[in-house]
Amino acid sequence: MAVNYNKLWKMMIDKNMSKTELTHLAGISTNAMAKLGKNEDVRVNILEKLCTSLDCKLDDIVEFVPDSRE
Template sequence: MPFDYKPFFKTLIDRDLTREQIKKELQLSPTTMAKLAKGENVSMIVLDKLCEYLNCEIEDVIMHIKEKK
């Protein structure tokens, strides 16, 4: 996958928040939370909700990983 959500999980830890809190507050589905955990694609709407709720920049939620050629 060319994207990684490690910054999101680090941001949660830094702010003393849990995945369950985020899921409940933003009304995210279990499928969306699983996609984040597995590094799969999620919608821009979800990324926007996360940034808004956490009051952070996109780099605090997701990072791009360059593929080796």
């Protein structure tokens, strides 16, 4: 399974929020934001901080998609 953060980017657009603003609001590192931008795995505590900051649930910002190899 691969991870996809397209829902996060859509939510940020809807809230008119930049990556820099969310990074500061959530208290996450720029490295964590860069990993999100590349659809790479991040620690659960990063996702928790994002959900708390955006007042949402995990499935509002993360989508798991099957690998094309499966």
